Every structure is written in structure tokens, then in C-alpha cells.
Amino acid sequence: MLKPLLSGFSHIGRQVIDGTWRLGYATRFFLLVLLRSGLSFTRFGLVVRKVYFSGVLSLIIIIVSGLFVGMVLGLQGYETLVRYGSAEALGTLVALSLVRELGPVVSALLFASRAGSAITAEIGLMKATEQLSAMEVMAVDPIARVVGPHFWGAVISMPLLASLFSAVGVFGGYLIGVVLIGVDDGAFWSQMQAAVDFRHDILNGIIKSAVFGVAVAAIATFEGYDAPPTAEGVSGATTRTVVTSALAILALDFVLTAFMFTGQ
Amino acid sequence: MNRTLMDLWVGIFVVAGLGAILVLALRVGNASATFDVSDTYTVYGDFENIGGLKVRAPVKSAGVVVGRVANIQLNAQTYKARATLAIDKRYQFPADTSAAILTAGLLGEQYIGFDAGGDTANLEQGSVLQITQSAIVLEKLISQFLYNKAAEGSGGDK
Amino acid sequence: MPGDHLVDIRNLEFAYGARKILTGINMTMERGQVVAIMGGSGCGKTTLLKLISGMLRPTSGEVLVNGEAVHRMDTDGLARHRRKLGVLFQFGALFTDLSVFDNVAFPLREHTDLPEELIRDLVLLKLHSVGLRGAHALMPHQLSGGMARRVALARAIALDPGLVLFDEPFTGLDPISLTVTGNLIRRLTDTLGLTSVVVTHDVAESLKIVDRVFFVADGRIAASGTPDEVRHTTDDFVHQFIYGEEDGPMRFHFPGGSMQADFGLGRGRA
Numbered sequence: 001m002l003k004p005l006l007s008g009f010s011h012i013g014r015q016v017i018d019g020t021w022r023l024g025y026a027t028r029f030f031l032l033v034l035l036r037s038g039l040s041f042t043r044f045g046l047v048v049r050k051v052y053f054s055g056v057l058s059l060i061i062i063i064v065s066g067l068f069v070g071m072v073l074g075l076q077g078y079e080t081l082v083r084y085g086s087a088e089a090l091g092t093l094v095a096l097s098l099v100r101e102l103g104p105v106v107s108a109l110l111f112a113s114r115a116g117s118a119i120t121a122e123i124g125l126m127k128a129t130e131q132l133s134a135m136e137v138m139a140v141d142p143i144a145r146v147v148g149p150h151f152w153g154a155v156i157s158m159p160l161l162a163s164l165f166s167a168v169g170v171f172g173g174y175l176i177g178v179v180l181i182g183v184d185d186g187a188f189w190s191q192m193q194a195a196v197d198f199r200h201d202i203l204n205g206i207i208k209s210a211v212f213g214v215a216v217a218a219i220a221t222f223e224g225y226d227a228p229p230t231a232e233g234v235s236g237a238t239t240r241t242v243v244t245s246a247l248a249i250l251a252l253d254f255v256l257t258a259f260m261f262t263g264q
Numbered sequence: 265m266n267r268t269l270m271d272l273w274v275g276i277f278v279v280a281g282l283g284a285i286l287v288l289a290l291r292v293g294n295a296s297a298t299f300d301v302s303d304t305y306t307v308y309g310d311f312e313n314i315g316g317l318k319v320r321a322p323v324k325s326a327g328v329v330v331g332r333v334a335n336i337q338l339n340a341q342t343y344k345a346r347a348t349l350a351i352d353k354r355y356q357f358p359a360d361t362s363a364a365i366l367t368a369g370l371l372g373e374q375y376i377g378f379d380a381g382g383d384t385a386n387l388e389q390g391s392v393l394q395i396t397q398s399a400i401v402l403e404k405l406i407s408q409f410l411y412n413k414a415a416e417g418s419g420g421d422k
Numbered sequence: 423m424p425g426d427h428l429v430d431i432r433n434l435e436f437a438y439g440a441r442k443i444l445t446g447i448n449m450t451m452e453r454g455q456v457v458a459i460m461g462g463s464g465c466g467k468t469t470l471l472k473l474i475s476g477m478l479r480p481t482s483g484e485v486l487v488n489g490e491a492v493h494r495m496d497t498d499g500l501a502r503h504r505r506k507l508g509v510l511f512q513f514g515a516l517f518t519d520l521s522v523f524d525n526v527a528f529p530l531r532e533h534t535d536l537p538e539e540l541i542r543d544l545v546l547l548k549l550h551s552v553g554l555r556g557a558h559a560l561m562p563h564q565l566s567g568g569m570a571r572r573v574a575l576a577r578a579i580a581l582d583p584g585l586v587l588f589d590e591p592f593t594g595l596d597p598i599s600l601t602v603t604g605n606l607i608r609r610l611t612d613t614l615g616l617t618s619v620v621v622t623h624d625v626a627e628s629l630k631i632v633d634r635v636f637f638v639a640d641g642r643i644a645a646s647g648t649p650d651e652v653r654h655t656t657d658d659f660v661h662q663f664i665y666g667e668e669d670g671p672m673r674f675h676f677p678g679g680s681m682q683a684d685f686g687l688g689r690g691r692a
Contacts, residue, residue, distance in 0.1 A: 052270045056277045095292045130515040134574075137475050138529050139504040145532075160281025167284035170292050189291070195373070197320060198293040206285065 026222045032143055033151050033221065039141075040148040050153025053122075054115035058161060061114055062107055066165035069102055070094060070172025077173070078181055087183050091192030094173030099196060099205045100261065103166030105253050108212035111158055112245035116220035119150050120241040123224025124234035132225075147225060151217045158213025159206050166205065204260045211256060215248045304331065304350040305389040309363045309376070314345045315399025317365055317374045323349050325378035330355045333376065349376065351387075358383040362395035374399060428453045428585060428617045429474060434483035436469060443469050444641045447483070451634070453584075456611050456618045458628045460663065461638035467621040470638070471587045474619065475509055476500050487585065505533055508578030508586040508616075512593055514570040516562040522549070522573050523558040529580045548576040552606060568599025572606065579610065585617050586610075592624040600624070604631045625664050629653070637663065 040047050077093040123146060126132050132142040170192075177183045196202065220241045227237035314336060323331035331351035339346045351357075360381030367374050387393075427450045434447035443466040451457045459467050472478040473485050476492045485492045487503065495503055516525050526545045530536060536544070549555045552572040562570060571591060578586055588607065592600050608631040611618045622628050629635070629649040637644040637652075637660055645652065645660045652660055661667070678684070 048271060048274050051277070052274050055281075056270075056273045059277060059280075099288060099292065125518075129513065129518070130511040131517055133477065134509065134511055134515040134517075136477065137504050137507065137509040138532065139501040140529075140532050157277075160278065160284070163281055163284035163288060167287045167292075170288075192292055194322070196293040198289050200320065202285075202288045202293045 022226075025226070026218075029222050029225065030218050033147055033218070036141060036144040037148040037152065039144040040152050046145070046149040047152045047156070050149045051156055052153075054111075054119060054150070054154045055157030055161060057118075058111055058114045058157070059164075061110055062161045062165050063168050065106065065110055066103075066168035067172040069106060069165075070098065070169030070174075071176045073097060073102075073169070074173035074176030074181075078177055078183065087177075087181075088187035088191055090173070090177045090183050091188035091190075092195040094177070095170050095192045095196050096201065098166045098169040098173075099201050101253070101257070103169060104162045104205050104209040104212060105249060107162040107165040108158065108209060108216060108249045109246055111154075111161060111213075112216045112220070112249065113242050115154060115157070116216045116241045116245050117238045119154065119217070119220040120224040120227070120238045121234060123147065123150065123221060124227035124229075124237050127225065127227060128229040128231070128234055130229075143225075147221045151221050154217035154220065155210070155213045158216065159209045162209030162212075163206060204256075208253065208256050208260075211252055212249050215252060216245045219245050219248060303353050305353055305387075306334070307349050307351060307387050307389075307391045307393060309347045309349060309393040309396050310339065310342065310344040311347060311365060311396050312344060312398040313401060314347065315365055315374055315401055317347065317376070317399060321373060321375050323351060323363075323376045323378060325355070325357070325380065330378065347376070356386045357381075359385045359387055359391065360394060361387060362397065363393045364397035365399035367400070426452050428488060429619070430484075430486040430489075431470075431474075432484045432486070434473065434485065435481045436466070436473065436478065437481050442641060444473075444638075446642055447638075449636055449643060449646070451617060451619060453617050454611070454615060455633040456608060456620060456631055458620045458622060458632040458635045459638060460621075460623060460625065460628065460635060461644075462623065462663075465638050466641050467638055468589055471509070471589055471619070471621055474585075475507060475587060476503060505581055506583050506585065508581070508583040510571070510574050510578045510586065510588045510591055512590045513567070514562075514574035516565075516570055516574055516577070518562050520562075521558070522554070522560050522562070522565070525562070525573060526558075526577045526580055529577065533581060544580070545576075548580055549573070551579075551610065552576045553602075566599070568595050568603060571595070571599075571603055575603075575606065575610070579614065579616070582614070583616070585619070588618060588620040588622075590622055591620060592622055592627055600627055604628070607631060625666070629664075 073094045074090065077090050078087060081087050081089055081093065123132075126142075126146065132146065135142045135145060174188065178185050178188050223237040223241045223244070224234075227233045317333065317336065319333055319336055321333045322329045323333065331349055333347055334350040335348035337346050337348075338344075349363075357378060358381045360383040362379045362381065364377050364379065365374055366377045381395075429449075429451040431447055431449045434444055435442070436444040447470070459470060461467050469478065473480055474487065474492065476495060479493045488506075490499075490503070492500075492503060516522075517528065520528065523545055526548055527541050530541050530544060534541075546555050546558065549558055552575050554569060554572055554576065557565070557569065557573070562573070565573065591603055591607065595603060604627045607618055607620065610616060620628060620632065629652070632649060634646065634648060635652050636646045639659055645655065645657050647655070652664060655661055655664070
């Protein structure tokens with residue numbers, strides 16, 4: 001009678017202990033990456049390769065998604081605003097929602113599934129095929145040589161991708177609102193410019209995306225480095241990267257938004 | 265290390281990203297209209313009621329943005345709201361300039377409108393605006409209107 | 423003469439937590455020889471290699487390479503030790519994003535400040551010694567298993583190490599590549615003055631090329647000797663292993679409960 005209950009409890013307890021243990025290990029790994037990143041900066045070519053790997057290869061999905069998100073915002077926003085006779089505020093609505101929220105968050109989610117999973121898979125496969133061990137016995141630190149450049153490549157790429165997403169999105173909203181529906185061109189831009197503040201809205205959006213970049217990069221590199229060195233291990237780690245990153249991005253977004261955009 | 269095609273792509277990517285930030289700043293945002301702190305002078309305005317005025321709301325004169333609301337606080341002695349206004353140094357106003365809290369459109373944001381006076385002396389750093397007009401609070405306006413109507417109606421009966 | 427012992431392992435013990443992998447290992451390897459470590463799968467052979475390369479530390483006992491204690495080295499000492507050490511992993515472990523040339527150049531570029539022309543010459547020289555100079559522009563995924571293993575060998579000897587460790591160099595090779603790889607290990611050891619340690623369970627190939635064999639079973643050294651000695655051994659275990667017999671000291675059946683208990687026989691439950 002009591003036995004299944006107890007085993008349930010002990011199962012939960014084990015999970016909690018395991019999770020805490022893993023979190024501690026991940027934190028130590030993260031600090032180690034930061035500490036040993038010196039090489040990444042003395043040999044910047046390594047980081048440039050990884051900017052290509054995670055940034056340039058994500059360009060297409062970011063630009064196309066940004067355009068469509070902006071266009072949808074234009075359509076939906078117009079439908080709602082026109083009822084209150086303030087279709088001119090469309091520019092404000094599109095720009096503010098993109099710059100503050102959708103730009104950083106959606107591009108980070110896309111980035112996690114495109115680049116984050118690729119980083120995990122690459123590091124995990126290098127581990128599974130003993131490339132990391134080979135590096136270690138050649139007296140080359142795999143954290144400095146492989147993980148560090150991947151990490152910084154992703155951290156550099158993320159804010160740039162988010163800015164591109166927002167800019168393209170605003171253009172998408174302009175296409176739908178002004179070119180297609182016929183909202184007044186001047187009002188669209190001037191209302192937008194009056195409402196969007198550089199420091200308060202745009203800079204905060206960029207800070208957000210930089211934080212998301214650090215989170216995705218840390219999760220992706222850790223999952224890859226920690227992956228069991230088998231095919232199933234790597235595929236499981238790749239899935240975990242996407243899921244954990246998505247949760248981290250949304251949770252961080254809430255915290256950051258609470259800090260940045262309230263109280264005024 | 266040799267230059268590769270990859271470097272070119274990374275270069276294009278970085279330029280595009282920075283370009284996007286620039287576009288956001290200049291085209292979407294108002295960085296071109298944001299004043300540097302060093303290029304402004306501060307004046308104060310005391311209002312009975314600021315309505316929905318927010319920090320960073322524009323200060324306009326004849327429709328041109330000349331400054332921003334830097335801070336809003338309640339004066340504990342007079343129970344008036346004191347708005348700190350940062351005004352662009354390029355624009356000088358007579359000392360008897362009046363400030364009113366206005367609304368852009370029916371549902372638009374609130375801003376402070378300057379009406380220049382005729383004094384020969386100008387506003388200086390730390391000056392306090394003498395003539396201010398509070399925000400129009402819609403509820404008060406409506407209740408006043410209803411009250412008047414009711415008064416008229418009851419008067420007509422007699 | 424004790425000075426000729428490049429690797430000297432004394433009373434070595436190693437355990438993962440409570441699970442003992444190796445106990446009471448004593449072995450010496452002489453300079454200039456090819457030494458094979460043989461044993462069944464999972465007997466701790468690869469663990470021995472990791473102990474020699476310093477990737478693992480023994481629970482107790484000593485691992486001396488060139489008279490220096492590997493298990494007591496700090497990070498810098500370990501880095502120095504590994505620069506004089508070449509390791510060939512099971513499937514080569516080539517860096518998949520680098521070409522064959524860049525793979526072999528990797529240790530040179532990481533650890534020396536040589537000019538690029540000199541690196542080019544050295545890399546082509548090393549590739550020539552494994553017969554793959556013509557393949558320097560290929561990527562690892564374009565190589566066969568045997569070629570990848572030879573490229574990895576060229577990479578392992580890039581810094582002219584004194585000691586080269588081979589982890590299962592014969593696994594998954596066709597008979598021709600197998601002979602090629604075996605002869606290459608022998609020839610490079612002789613011409614470059616290396617000492618080679620080969621972990622393998624390929625009896626036929628390794629007995630052709632090695633000077634000395636250690637048999638590991640149940641975490642201890644079961645037997646050792648020259649290839650001729652072990653071929654004419656009287657030891658049951660070695661005999662079973664060399665001639666690949668199904669039954670002997672190593673049982674076909676994993677130890678477990680009695681048949682009667684597992685199948686529920688003799689209890690009248692049917």
C-alpha cells in the first residue's frame with residue numbers, strides 16, 4: 001500500500017538530485033568555457049569559421065521568417081486598428097512588437113533549432129568519433145579549440161540575426177500595410193519613429209537577443225560536450241538542446257521584459 | 265591563414281546585421297531625434313494633473329519636437345506634479361512661455377505643448393514655467409458636462 | 423638494463439567507482455619494440471592505454487614513461503608528455519571538417535611556430551611515409567577505413583613522438599588493409615626508432631609483427647612472452663585465445679543462476 005507511494009517519492013527525489021547535479025556540472029562547464037576562451041580571441045579565425053557555421057547558415061530562415069512575421073503583423077494589426085480608425089498607428093504596432101518582443105524571441109527560437117542543434121550535433125559527433133579525445137592527447141584543449149569558438153560564434157551571430165529579423169519584419173509590415181492596403185506612407189513612418197525609442201526599445205531588444213544568444217550557445221555546447229558518445233546519445237542531446245533552449249528563451253524573455261519595459 | 269570565400273560571407277553577414285541595427289535606429293526609431301544629455305537645458309513645470317503623461321513624452325512647440333519629459337514627481341508640499349523637461353539648447357523660449365499637456369488625436373499619446381510668450385528674457389537652466397495648463401481628464405469633462413445638462417434640465421422645468 | 427624501459431607500470435590498480443577494472447598490473451616495454459596488449463572485449467585494454475596517455479589516473483600504483491610518473495603530472499607536465507606521444511584511435515578520429523593535409527598539419531600548427539612552407543614539406547613527408555602523399559587534398563569522408571587509419575597514423579607521428587599507442591588498429595579492415603597497416607606499424611617503428619604499443623584482439627596479424635605480447639584477462643596480466651613462446655604455450659587461457667576455441671577457461675555462458683532455477687524446471691510448476 002505504502003510501497004508504490006514511497007518508490008514514487010524516491011523516484012522524484014532521484015530526478016531532483018540528478019537535475020541539480022547536472023546543473024552544477026553545466027555551470028562549471030560554462031565558467032570553464034569563459035575562462036579558457038583566450039584562444040578564441042587570439043586566433044579569431046576560428047571564431048569567424050563558427051560565425052559562418054551558426055550565423056551565415058541561419059540567414060535564409062531568419063530573413064524569410066522575419067518577412068512573413070512582419071507581413072502577418074501588418075495584416076492582423078490593420079484589421080484591428082482600422083476598427084478604431086487609427087490605421088496610421090500600424091507602423092507603431094508592427095515596429096514595437098518586432099523590436100521589443102518578436103524579433104529577439106522568434107529569431108532566438110529559430111536560431112536554437114537551426115544553429116543550436118547543429119552545434120550540439122557537431123560537438124557530440126566529434127566526441128562520439130573520439131575527435132575530442134584525439135585533440136586532448138595531442139595536448140590541445142578541446143574546450144578552448146572547439147567549444148570556445150562555437151560559443152562565441154553563436155553569441156556574436158545572435159544579435160545580428162535578431163536585428164535583421166526585426167528590420168526585415170518592419171519592411172514586411174510596410175509591404176502589406178502601405179503598398180498593399182494603402183495606409184498613408186508618411187503616417188506609417190512618422191508615427192513609428194515617434195513611438196520607437198532607440199535606447200529604450202531598440203537597444204533593449206538587442207540586449208535581449210544577446211542574452212538569448214549566450215543562453216542558446218551555452219546550452220548547445222554543453223549538450224554536445226555532455227552527450228553520450230553514441231548515435232542515440234547525440235540525437236537525444238540535439239533534441240534536448242532545442243527544448244531546453246526554447247524554455248530558457250521564453251523564461252528569460254519574461255524576466256528581461258519585466259526588468260526593461262515596466263515601471264514607466 | 266588564407267582569405268577564403270567563407271570570410272567574405274561572414275563579412276557580408278556582419279555588415280548586413282550592423283546595417284539592420286542602423287536601419288532600426290534611424291528609420292524605425294528616433295535616434296536622429298534623440299537629444300544628447302549635454303545638449304539640453306532643464307526647465308520645470310508644475311501641473312495640477314498630468315493625466316497620462318509619461319517620461320520620454322515629447323515637448324513640442326508649434327508641432328516641432330523641441331525636448332522630452334525627463335522626469336515626473338509629485339511635490340509633497342503642494343501636491344502638484346513636477347515635470348522635469350529637457351529642452352534642446354538650439355531652441356530658446358521667452359521666460360513667460362506657457363506649457364499645456366495636450367493629446368495627439370483622440371486616443372494618441374500625451375505631450376507637452378509650448379506656447380511662446382513675449383518676454384525679452386529667456387528660460388534658463390533650472391527655470392520654472394509660470395503658466396501651465398493641466399491635462400484634460402475625460403472623466404471630469406464628461407461628469408461636468410452631465411452635471412451642467414442636469415442643472416439646465418432641472419432649471420427648465422421650473 | 424633498466425634504462426631501456428620506456429614504459430614501466432608497477433602494481434597498477436584502477437577502478438571506476440566500486441567497479442575494479444585492473445588489478446596488480448606489472449609490465450615493462452622496451453625502447454624500439456612493438457608490444458601487443460591482447461585480451462577479450464571489455465577486459466581493460468583500452469583503459470591501459472588511457473592510463474599511459476594520462477587521460478585517466480590510476481587508483482594506486484605507478485605509470486612511468488621515460489622515468490617520469492605520468493599519474494603525478496600537472497597540466498603543463500601532461501602537455502609536455504603528450505607532445506612526445508602519438509595516439510592512434512580505433513577508427514582514426516580524423517577531424518572531419520579538415521582536409522587530410524590539415525589533419526596532419528594540425529599538431530604542427532598547434533605546437534610549433536614553423537613557417538607554412540616547412541609545415542607543407544613535413545606534412546607531405548609524413549603522408550609519403552604512409553603512402554598517401556597523393557591523397558593530401560581529400561576530405562576524411564572520401565577515405566576508406568584503411569586509408570583513414572593511415573592518415574591518422576601520419577598525424578600521430580607528425581611531431582616525431584618516441585611512443586605511439588594504437589587502439590584497435592585492425593578493427594573493421596579488409597585483409598589487404600590489415601596487412602598494410604600491420605606492416606606499416608612494424609616498419610615505422612624500426613625506421614623512426616619508435617616504441618609502439620598495440621591494443622588488439624586480432625591474434626593472427628599482431629603475432630606477425632610484434633616483439634612481445636601481454637595477455638590481459640579479468641583485469642590482470644594472464645600471460646606474456648614473445649610470439650613464439652605464446653604460440654607454443656601450455657597456458658589454457660592463452661591457448662584458447664590464440665586458437666579461438668569456444669570453450670576453455672573463458673566460458674561461452676555468462677555466469678548466472680542454475681538452469682533449473684531459471685527455467686523453473688524440477689519444481690513441478692508446469
